[in-house]
Amino acid sequence: MTESTPSEGDPAEGPEDATTANGPATRPSDLATPADGASTEAPSARRPAGRRGRVSSGFGRYVAKHVGGAAVSLLLVLFSSFFIFRLIAGDPIDQLTRERPVSPEERAAMRAELGLDEPMWRQFWDYITGTLTMDLGDSFQYRRPIFDLIVERLPATLLLSGTGMVLAVLLGFWIGARTGWRQGSRFDRGHVATGLVLYSAPTFWLGMIVILVFARYLGLFPVNGMRSPSTPPDFWSQAVDIGHHLVLPVLTYTAVVYAGYLMIMRSSILDELGGDYLTTARAKGLRDDEVRRRHAVPNALLPTVTLVFLALGSVVNGSIITETVFSWPGLGRLFVQSIFYPDRPVLQALFVLFSSSTILAVLCAEILYWFIDPRMRRSG
């Protein structure tokens, strides 16, 4: 089991996504790794185009290659998740009984109850087979199946980071395309400066400012949670109430993250600015914004596809700090609670979930590239 130590193997996105702050996967530095990985893989696949009839088998090979790569990454994540938390967490019985004195008999009973008296290989085997069959075991703190805990909290997380992510991508790309197009203008400098200030603001700090201003002083929005207990149970009242609670967390989340998309779209547009095809478009008599919309942006979007899918992948784990600041009942908050308890099986399961969602999203991006970049189809 040499590949199982955290320093080896390829759980690259995994541990960082799971343990660091809000939406780390969307910061360019983190993004560079998987995105570059994707683009450096592509040229190796570029063999001279075969006969036209072989296009379909080319697609099969292309998909098989990327699915294989994703499967290897998933296995490594699965292995390393088991060992990482055993290496860093120490003996769970010590941690669970820290406050009170317990006799050795009681300790042995707890051990047996939690299944920790089994030999390591047995625990490992149970973990692997369990995870593959969606039986994630029980949580230490809740004494309930982890699967149920995740299913309960997933919708809240998807709602918060999904909304935030979509807004951040749209806003970032929209502004980014315009700032890049007018590089050096006041519009450009103003937006880049604003975006970067927000980008470098710690999420918890920005969250507190947002709470202070909009909830405490202005009293416009509720401070925490996802719904008020006093709301009538009918669908529309509930929807409005959740929407009302959603505003501040989404605002915080979007504000911190959108500048990453802005900068990437901006630099992507800058790469296109000198393109001869833009001169052609101008010569045809198109208006400046038509040249940007119809020609520059579609070309600039290509390199950002991986990014968007990474963003979708990190929707599951993207808002740990935001959820904590706003007491949002989602997976991020569950993760933080499990760290403090410490609830090893939950951490293990969430680690696998967060990592695999990123890996699957990247896989989707790779496959989508085949369809959106006509040049890919020539290569295997």
Add this chain to the structure above:
Amino acid sequence: MTLLEFRDLWVTYTGSRGRIPAVRGVDLSVGAGRIVGIAGESGCGKSTLAMAVLRLLPKSAEVSGEILLDGEDLLRMGWGRLRAVRWTGASIVFQGAMHSLNAVQRIGRQVAEPILVHERTTPAKAAARAEALLERVGLPSSRMRSYPHELSGGQRQRVMIAMALACDPELIIADEATTALDVMVQAQVLQLMTGLVKERGVGLVMISHDLSVLSAVCDTAVVMYAGRIVERGPAREVFADARHPYSAALGAAFPVIGDPASRGRPGGLAGDPPDPARLPEGCSFRPRCAVAVERCGEESPELLRVPGIGTVRSSACFVAQEGESVVFG
């Protein structure tokens, strides 16, 4: 009838190295149904001239003088009028067709685009016209749905030509349109373009460094050096019997097929084109010129008619203006 006329056109780029004059006082006119060739080394300002016609130069370029298209000064047009004139009054076949086409848009859409921009028509009608245009340049209509990378270099160049014809322009500027093509395709493309000039009376400006192409196709030829026109005359005569030492050197750089003597002769021209930021005093060709006289270092020669020839020939060379030979060696 004069379609396009440059009057004392200057183009100056302002960059980190200061002000760099790329075009220095060019006067040139192109009539309907005529083909004018512009020859010269890279960097002599010929592409800048082409881009100046539709005001496609970057903002750092300062343009002065007049560019009259059908009597209307392009440099003093409002943006709306300029956009209307682009592609309908004059269109450009750009060099390097790979990068001049949008890589992620189908050919048909790119060819139909100017029609939709300039005319009130439906997408279906524009597509039908694009199809007809492609057929006219010898591409099957199935190519409408192709992407640029799926075509060969020659096919892409023909797409560019089809696109240039889309709005029936009066003037077409071909900037190194045939340079990247192999000779057979080049011949087809040239035939296509000269055919258009004959049938429809469009004016054609051919920019190239390939003298054999220019002398075969053009009515009039001008040779540019360091941003100026140094020689002008009927195309065949300019290249067969040069009246400027630079044109003579340009002609000598081409080996003559079947002439063993031209093989051994060193055809190239010593030295490099001058740095446009630091042009020499007097005639800018003087440092590389074998027939220079004392006066060449003192004043810059104007483009004047060369005496003693039946046809109208002009040269910006003191030696040639004296009626003497400029062919060295």
